Amino acid sequence: xxxxxxxxxxxxxxxxxxxxxxxxxxxxxxxxxxxxxxxxxxxxxxxxxxxxxxxxxxxxxxxxxxxxxxxxxxxxxxxxxxxxxxxxxxxxxxxxxxxxxxxxxxxxxxxxxxxxxxxxxxxxxxxxxxxxxxxxxxxxxxxxxxxxxxxxxxxxxxxxxxxxxxxxxxxxxxxxxxxxxxxxxxxxxxxxxxxxxxxxxxxxxxxxxxxxxxxxxxxxxxxxxxxxxxxxxxxxxxxxxxxxxxxxxx
Amino acid sequence: xxxxxxxxxxxxxxxxxxxxxxxxxxxxxxxxxxxxxxxxxxxxxxxxxxxxxxxxxxxxxxxxxxxxxxxxxxxxxxxxxxxxxxxxxxxxxxxxxxxxxxxxxxxxxxxxxxxxxxxxxxxxxxxxxxxxxxxxxxxxxxxxxxxxxxxxxxxxxxxxxxxxxxxxxxxxxxxxxxxxxxxxxxxxxxxxxxxxxxxxxxxxxxxxxxxxxxxxxxxxxxxxxxxxxxxxxxxxxxxxxxxxxxxxxxxxxxxxxxxxxxxxxxxxxxxxxxxxxxxxxxxxxxxxxxxxxxxxxxxxxxxxxxxxxxxxxxxxxxxxxxxxxxxxxxxxxxxxxxxxxxxxxxxxxxxxxxxxxxxxxxxxxxxxxxxxxxxxxxxxxxxxxxxxxxxxxxxxxxxxxxxxxxxxxxxxxxxxxxxxxxxxxxxxxxxxxxxxxxxx
Amino acid sequence: xxxxxxxxxxxxxxxxxxxxxxxxxxxxxxxxxxxxxxxxxxxxxxxxxxxxxxxxxxxxxxxxxxxxxxxxxxxxxxxxxxxxxxxxxxxxxxxxxxxxxxxxxxxxxxxxxxxxxxxxxxxxxxxxxxxxxxxxxxxxxxxxxxxxxxxxxxxxxxxxxxxxxxxxxxxxxxxxxxxxxxxxxxxxxxxxxxxxxxxxxxxxxxxxxxxxxxxxxxxxxxxxxxxxxxxxxxxxxxxxxxxxxxxxxxxxxxxxxxxxxxxxxxxxxxxxxxxxxxxxxxxxxxxxxxxxxx
Numbered sequence: 010x011x012x013x014x015x016x017x018x019x020x021x022x023x024x025x026x027x028x029x030x031x032x033x034x035x036x037x038x039x040x041x042x043x044x045x046x047x048x049x050x051x052x053x054x055x056x057x058x059x060x061x062x063x064x065x066x067x068x069x070x071x072x073x074x075x076x077x078x079x080x081x082x083x084x085x086x087x088x089x090x091x092x093x094x095x096x097x098x099x100x101x102x103x104x105x106x107x108x109x110x111x112x113x114x115x116x117x118x119x120x121x122x123x124x125x126x127x128x129x130x131x132x133x134x135x136x137x138x139x140x141x142x143x144x145x146x147x148x149x150x151x152x153x154x155x156x157x158x159x160x161x162x163x164x165x166x167x168x169x170x171x172x173x174x175x176x177x178x179x180x181x182x183x184x185x186x187x188x189x190x191x192x193x194x195x196x197x198x199x200x201x202x203x204x205x206x207x208x209x210x211x212x213x214x215x216x217x218x219x220x221x222x223x224x225x226x227x228x229x230x231x232x233x234x235x236x237x238x239x240x241x242x243x244x245x246x247x248x249x250x251x252x253x254x255x256x257x258x259x
Numbered sequence: 260x261x262x263x264x265x266x267x268x269x270x271x272x273x274x275x276x277x278x279x280x281x282x283x284x285x286x287x288x289x290x291x292x293x294x295x296x297x298x299x300x301x302x303x304x305x306x307x308x309x310x311x312x313x314x315x316x317x318x319x320x321x322x323x324x325x326x327x328x329x330x331x332x333x334x335x336x337x338x339x340x341x342x343x344x345x346x347x348x349x350x351x352x353x354x355x356x357x358x359x360x361x362x363x364x365x366x367x368x369x370x371x372x373x374x375x376x377x378x379x380x381x382x383x384x385x386x387x388x389x390x391x392x393x394x395x396x397x398x399x400x401x402x403x404x405x406x407x408x409x410x411x412x413x414x415x416x417x418x419x420x421x422x423x424x425x426x427x428x429x430x431x432x433x434x435x436x437x438x439x440x441x442x443x444x445x446x447x448x449x450x451x452x453x454x455x456x457x458x459x460x461x462x463x464x465x466x467x468x469x470x471x472x473x474x475x476x477x478x479x480x481x482x483x484x485x486x487x488x489x490x491x492x493x494x495x496x497x498x499x500x501x502x503x504x505x506x507x508x509x510x511x512x513x514x515x516x517x518x519x520x521x522x523x524x525x526x527x528x529x530x531x532x533x534x535x536x537x538x539x540x541x542x543x544x545x546x547x548x549x550x551x552x553x554x555x556x557x558x559x560x561x562x563x564x565x566x567x568x569x570x571x572x573x574x575x576x577x578x579x580x581x582x583x584x585x586x587x588x589x590x591x592x593x594x595x596x597x598x599x600x601x602x603x604x605x606x607x608x609x610x611x612x613x614x615x616x617x618x619x620x621x622x623x624x625x626x627x628x629x630x631x632x633x634x635x636x637x638x639x640x641x642x643x644x645x646x647x648x649x650x651x652x653x654x655x656x657x658x659x660x661x662x663x664x665x666x667x668x669x670x671x672x673x674x675x676x677x678x679x680x681x682x683x684x685x686x687x688x689x690x691x692x693x694x695x696x697x698x699x
Numbered sequence: 700x701x702x703x704x705x706x707x708x709x710x711x712x713x714x715x716x717x718x719x720x721x722x723x724x725x726x727x728x729x730x731x732x733x734x735x736x737x738x739x740x741x742x743x744x745x746x747x748x749x750x751x752x753x754x755x756x757x758x759x760x761x762x763x764x765x766x767x768x769x770x771x772x773x774x775x776x777x778x779x780x781x782x783x784x785x786x787x788x789x790x791x792x793x794x795x796x797x798x799x800x801x802x803x804x805x806x807x808x809x810x811x812x813x814x815x816x817x818x819x820x821x822x823x824x825x826x827x828x829x830x831x832x833x834x835x836x837x838x839x840x841x842x843x844x845x846x847x848x849x850x851x852x853x854x855x856x857x858x859x860x861x862x863x864x865x866x867x868x869x870x871x872x873x874x875x876x877x878x879x880x881x882x883x884x885x886x887x888x889x890x891x892x893x894x895x896x897x898x899x900x901x902x903x904x905x906x907x908x909x910x911x912x913x914x915x916x917x918x919x920x921x922x923x924x925x926x927x928x929x930x931x932x933x934x935x936x937x938x939x940x941x942x943x944x945x946x947x948x949x950x951x952x953x954x955x956x957x958x959x960x961x962x963x964x965x966x967x968x969x970x971x972x973x974x975x976x977x978x979x980x981x982x983x984x985x986x987x988x989x990x991x992x993x
Binding site for chain 2: 705708709711712713715716717718719720722723725726729730732733785786787789790792793794797798806808809810811812813815816817818819820822823824826827828854857861883885886887888890908911914915916917918922942945946949950954962963966969970973974976977978981
């Protein structure tokens with residue numbers, strides 16, 4: 010299986026601080042791939058490298074290569090097109106100060122889609138997939154920032170899905186929302202994985218175990234172990250991994 | 260070495276003088292002749308209790324609930340406690356303490372009455388409680404959160420500070436309000452629409468102020484036309500594009516210093532750069548450019564602050580959706596900060612209207628012939644010629660024209676102030692309206 | 700699709716970002732340009748700064764000593780600060796710590812409106828109102844003098860001291876106040892034992908900005924301090940400041956002659972002084988940011 014995302018000897022520094030150290034990792038297509046590890050182990054930074062939002066961190070220096078679909082992301086002709094292929098969900102729910110409709114229509118509009126019928130279709134489709142449609146279908150002009158936390162997180166998911174990305178990255182998506190919404194989103198992810206590669210960064214080892222097919226364990230800026238989830242959790246090769254998945258630290 | 264216990268002097272008696280809230284627990288009466296020793300008086304004192312207050316605000320009074328033991332010569336009745344004569348010995352007991360110990364002081368009272376009596380007895384035996392006739396020992400009952408003397412002093416200081424500062428703050432504002440009222444009063448006969456819309460006549464000694472008023476409008480409009488776009492975009496650059504390096508620090512420093520340049524130096528700059536170097540001559544254009552440079556830094560700063568008030572999370576969300584920096588600014592950041600930007604720009608309107616020095620030598624003149632009637636009187640000035648302005652008009656009326664009536668001088672001043680204050684109030688009002696319409 | 704014009708827009712934005720630096724340099728350049736011919740040998744700088752004789756219009760022997768003008772500027776600024784600093788800081792403390800709700804908003808708005816009053820109006824007030832009051836109450840021969848200018852400048856500088864001072868008091872974290880309250884401090888004690896030390900830099904910067912404003916003020920002092928080029932010996936002596944000198948005489952000179960150029964030299968002096976004052980104030984404020992980190 011050709012990897013969808015490949016990190017090759019990637020080192021990332023914020024100023025003089027090494028955040029990711031000589032990391033090489035392959036993420037296969039159309040699976041749920043979990044990246045677990047204690048705080049400050051570089052997980053979020055990896056995500057930022059995939060869609061090059063690391064560019065917005067002024068002190069960041071990256072060496073090594075990151076390939077998405079075979080292309081070196083640091084040498085793509087159009088970085089915005091790259092970002093449109095990768096959907097991103099953050100830890101804190103963010104509703105843009107626009108109507109719910111415009112929230113979901115934001116990325117398509119920037120990508121040049123202006124036909125109202127097409128936008129209507131995209132908005133409804135994404136809100137349905139994010140399991141938010143029922144709650145907002147008659148209030149599409151409501152300001153996105155006025156939704157509840159769980160709704161805003163699903164709105165973020167809907168936005169991330171609006172351009173049919175081939176990769177969906179979620180960075181600790183559940184830490185600020187209620188368990189019911191978390192369960193809903195986990196169901197969505199399970200349903201999506203047959204069409205989309207999903208990268209799930211999480212601190213919650215049980216969530217990784219529930220959802221993912223593969224798991225990578227990062228600690229202290231380095232990749233410690235990677236493999237099928239079952240194996241990483243039940244027969245980990247590294248002592249550190251075993252301690253982490255058993256909750257001894259982190 | 261034990262001191263001779265003075266409290267066993269035969270010719271004195273010790274009387275208990277309870278405070279208004281203090282009663283003996285079992286309703287016993289006070290012996291009229293008092294007690295012959297302090298020890299006995301203390302024993303009797305142990306039976307007293309403080310009554311529960313009727314209402315919560317009684318707590319303050321309870322803090323002053325006390326039990327005195329007065330020493331008087333035998334046979335004499337105890338005198339009323341003088342307000343000003345402090346007791347010789349003063350101790351505190353906590354009315355409902357849980358706990359133990361204490362030192363009998365205000366900050367660490369004895370925890371109960373029996374304990375207090377015990378301690379007082381011990382002190383008496385050690386000779387530490389001498390009482391001469393006329394002196395008293397006071398045992399004060401303290402409520403849990405009642406203020407101590409230290410706290411009462413602090414409170415007084417704080418109240419004093421509050422009132423002094425209040426006087427200071429209002430003392431700044433009130434005289435100015437008085438002066439403004441006086442100006443309006445002196446200008447009253449002249450104020451009215453004709454004053455505003457008529458041109459001055461007779462070497463400015465009569466008539467209205469339309470010409471300078473129109474000039475000020477033109478000046479403000481032109482200078483803001485130049486300053487606002489440049490200033491807003493510069494603010495966008497500083498908040499959205501500039502990295503945190505030495506160059507940005509220099510730019511910020513330059514903005515700060517531009518803001519601090521004296522207005523007369525702006526005038527010199529205007530003369531050197533626009534009037535002479537750019538060959539604009541003394542004209543509306545030269546003056547507008549000078550005023551534009553003067554108002555630029557504040558527009559930059561207020562734009563930057565307005566942009567910074569938009570949370571970073573919004574920008575990051577947009578970037579992750581594939582929007583470019585400018586697209587994000589155009590669609591999310593600017594629309595949500597436009598109100599703050601407007602506030603800053605409007606503030607500069609009033610400044611541009613009120614400043615005199617920068618236009619004195621770059622284009623404003625006291626008199627230039629303009630049409631009195633017709634369309635031309637509504638748009639009286641061209642870019643390349645000098646113009647009249649309200650601030651300059653006031654200045655010249657006051658310092659160089661003889662025989663102008665007081666009312667016209669005061670009237671001009673009042674119109675200028677009113678113009679400035681109205682514009683500023685608009686800006687402040689806008690700010691208040693925005694705060695209530697927060698979109699996140 | 701990317702906005703087609705985007706690179707052009709970004710270029711314009713960057714250009715505008717440079718505008719501030721451009722204009723600061725431009726101001727310095729164009730003022731110096733007019734001043735330079737005089738500075739190159741013709742003007743004796745020692746005499747310039749140390750002589751009281753300001754006789755630029757003398758046909759026989761023009762003299763350009765600005766000492767009296769310097770002293771005029773410094774004395775009126777000093778007097779103004781003497782009045783404005785305690786009043787301004789006191790008002791800032793009152794608004795920030797002892798005031799709440801509507802009263803606070805009202806006072807803040809009033810102080811802001813005070814700041815908006817144009818300097819020519821202040822000069823008018825000084826000349827027409829304060830002047831006669833001074834004459835009436837103290838029997839001084841003229842109402843436009845050092846005292847008048849000092850009062851007016853103080854009233855003009857107070858708003859900036861109040862607003863910057865209030866901002867820096869507001870910037871002290873509430874945690875400090877709460878900790879002090881928990882230890883039993885009264886509000887006043889919190890102010891002078893906790894807030895003043897903590898906000899020391901910001902308050903100092905506020906004062907410096909007030910000083911900068913006072914030094915640079917032109918119209919108000921022109922109208923309120925009289926026209927005497929002399930070193931004041933009492934509060935009731937009329938004086939003239941550097942700024943007022945330029946304003947009063949620039950209209951009478953011929954472009955290009957010595958007098959004209961010396962006025963630009965004075966402009967350079969003013970530019971330099973206010974530049975320095977603002978630089979120091981900025982460094983002090985940066986000092987706070989540096990201490991507190993990002």
